[in-house]
Amino acid sequence: MKKLLVADLISPQGHYIYNENLLTTLSKLYEIDFIGDYNLINRLKPIIKSVNFNTFNFLKKKENNLSFKIEQLFRIREIIKLNKDKKYDVILISSYDLVTLSLFSEKHFKAKVILVNHNNLSRIDSLIKRFCFKKVYSNFSVHLLFENIFKINLEKELKSSLDKCYIIPHFLISNSPSENNKKSTSDITKILYLGNDRDNKGLEVLMKAVNRFDRKDWLNNLEINVAGKLSKTYSCDKINFYNYRTSDSEYKKFILETDFIVLPYRNTFMNRVSGIFFESLSYEKPIIASDIDLFKQYFKEYGQIGYLFTEGNQESLFNLLVKLQTQNRNEYKKFLKNIKQMKEDYSIEVIQDAYKKLIG
Template identity: 25%
Template sequence: MIKLISNEKGVYMIVIADLWMCDKNHVPFNAAMVKILQGVFKTEKISFFGEKKHIDNIRSFIGSDGNISYHEVSQIKGGKIKHVIRELLALYNLLKLVAFCKKKNVKLLVLLYMYPPSHYIFELFRKYFFQNQKIIIVLHGEVGWINEKEVKHRKICGCLLKSALELKKKDKNLKYITLGEVIMQNIVLNMDIQKELLISIDHPYIYSPIPSRLPSFKPLSLASIGTADLTRNAHLIFEVGQKYKEYVDVGLLKLEIIGPMNPDIGKYANKYVAYCKTNEKLSRLEYENKIAEIDYVLFFRDNNQYTMRASGAFFDAIQFEKPIIAIKNDYFEYYFKRFGNIGYLCENIENLYRTIDYILKNKPLAEYHEQLNNIRRAKENLAITHIERDLKNKLVI
């Protein structure tokens, strides 16, 4: 366990920062991480650095501030060319952190997210600017880009991230958090990185009780949740719509995308799947209300996408107690083995069709009860109190 002690009254001992995310992005994850770190370091003072709206959303998400203070940084929303501006702002904010850490005698810096280019630059120069701090960096979905073969900017980012992670063979002041045991195993298999640098925890999520709901199967309601884009194979829901269009037309089946739909799957859209045409994120309340009304959640990612990346939407399904119908991948298979029948894992899209056929025909209510019970058990086992204890035991730097 890290022991951080200072005799100087009022010193901020720990800094948590997300210098990239804006507004609602990553709020459930970052809020959960803040709660976990507050629990791990109950007696320490904590400062959180982030964009103003992002901070506001986190504070409303977790409620009481406790032993934490907040500090605003400049950041903008947007993609493509704005990525360059966002990276420059992130690097500028890192320099501000250098000054803050030195002035306040900070002992631990936790970076909740880093985009690969700034991550690479950070690793190159970290020893010059953060000599006296222990560093924890959370690895997100971009780590999966190290095997990217098609999208150019992801190939570049994957190379930069791989280089960053392989720079340090041993470092007593550095740890990376991976969001799942299977992800850590696959990182070790795919990179020249020392396993001692890695910590595995379950994806943090603040779970809450929800009203009990059983499906009527009239109609059977299936949805893809979270961001819908090609990297998630979300375009396949439109193939499902095309195949089952007769069922949709007569009201026996309802298909929906709950969350923003990226332009890269717009060409696949059809009238058999409901989706948000504005490409804007739903409010959290709208998102939750829509998920509450569905019967099952659909996931289409296979092992090309899920060998080294977690799924926040998977944990949304657990929170809202929705059984899962998914193409098999290492990540989902790990949790199905761990918690039992929480839905249906399908070898391929044809097997997924057979699963939908089975549900339409049999309306398996008894099996649905079993799935709900296992999902509720998963919620208990994945609670942040358990993750807090797990992280506390592993956090030896």
């Protein structure tokens, strides 16, 4: 059995579900050592018994950019140090900080080294980033991406082909069957915004769209909830705010009890995978999303898995919310059918086969 070292250099909360799915999948095929943040490992240890866990020495992400990069360097050093004592066939390393990652070289290892950009891939919009990306790209055997559109965008920015890129499906795993979806029995349409309020997430677009309703337009059969740690206190009498970092059980409960997940992301949310998008579909919840390339590609491939509105356009989203007040339930069932088809293409078996082809 081949031996793998899997490392998440950043280990934020948004990576937890992905890492749980990744390790559950790979541990059925390979012997796994995992290195990551203390909090992430504390979450994973009780769930996945067959993986050997190692924690980073640095447990807290620093606030300023320089401190963050220094911390990343120590984490890279930790991986190199760990490898001196153990022989690995493959190393999977996840990070999106190009500067520090460019100092991590395949020459330190006899193993095949795979860079996993599972969540973020910033635009290569400066000479420094361009230089660092090319160095990163030369240092790794495989650059693993989850969407072909990211490869296309990178090739446009770099004006060259990326022959080391390998596209692999994201996880769509859940125990929530569509027949339990609340929409089939409820007259209230629940809409949920999950996550933080960074500019590229577009929360302000949702709020402006909701504020366009006057009393005669608002039929009281929409319930809009915003759940996540926000940078400030917002006020909107038609939106329920839950301004705190939700627990795992609360997070799941919010998703299970809603009908649609709203993703009003901006064009600046580029070359990034939305974990919330995939988790929405895992629980068979249709989406209301801006028409950025990331979301449009799935509608093109699978048909409607919800609704699209014009990116950044509050009027377009407002008109969609008006429509939702009298939404046809048969249309909702069509969304669920398309989501089920997508889940088949992103099944655990498909992902395992993809890793077998990649790793052997």
